[in-house]
Amino acid sequence: MGRSPCCEKAHTNKGAWTKEEDERLIAYIKAHGEGCWRSLPKAAGLLRCGKSCRLRWINYLRPDLKRGNFTEEEDELIIKLHSLLGNKWSLIAGRLPGRTDNEIKNYWNTHIRRKLINRGIDPTTHRPIQESSASQDSKPTHLEAITSNTINISFASSSSTPKVEIFQESTSFPGKQEKISMVTFKEEKDECPVEENFPDLNLELRISLPDVVDHRHQGLVGEGKTTTPRRCFKCSLGTINGMECRCGRMRCDVVGGRNGSGKGSDMSNGFDFLGLAKKETNTCLFGFRSLEMK
DNA sequence: AAGGTCATCAACCGCCTTGCC
DNA sequence: AGGCAAGGCGGTTGATGACCT
8 A cells, every 4th residue: 555656666777877867868858848757767768767867857967057066155155044944955955056955965964064063063953062952951941942943832622621832843853842831721611611612622823033023013003193003813923014914004015026036025124024134234134145935 | 905984975765745637 | 625646855875985994
């Protein structure tokens, strides 16, 4: 059972590509372009899995690839991007023209990790190693957790007592969530019908920085008066000034447009969509230019 | 020279996401 | 809305070469 294989493995070559295979693949893509990878091997006369062809083309045969050593500037950019994005190699590669995600991933694991360790920086957390290990000894306060990381709050009602559990990504085991706090509510049956109505309710909320002060939404209700800022639901979730924004008088465009070009963007609060770039000062919250999606 | 260890990187694997029907 | 196929991604493996003893 399980997933059907992406190709007929019994009749495919594996391992290193030969020069002839490379030439066949290049010739086919030059003639027909990148298309359906699944059918490409057969059409090109290759005894390879479609995925293998795609990988070979993307990582090694594409004409726009920049081979050779990484420059110091590239190193620093990778470090900065990794500190923000983590192991999102394809996103990182999108910021380095001519470099592939696989190349950057390998380079990170073989060179940059060691480089950071030599600098006394934990390559996972991007914090000084001493501080990083110390923080494993003492649990962070809630405020520290909120300001330094992303936490997950889970409203669990599986037991007889409703409780709110707060999780944070483990510093010891990145990717794993560890419980940093739990609040238990004393249940008063008459006043707490939620559990009865929604026995399997398990809402997961995400709280993360940056929480930018939203000047745009101040004074909208009554201009000239100091009023409590009112936000629509979308804005409360962080899609401030997005397409769906309903609390402003005029609809604001998504910052950077749908293609992230930045044209026509309205960064009136000074930050772009991800809350990274500060327009007036040309500085960035995380110290580099705003991101584009690939 | 031979064997062992380490570093590098191309390639694979399996899961997730996306788009189409 | 749900199922399926294809593409994409990140983690891992394994072959190879360099270096050391």
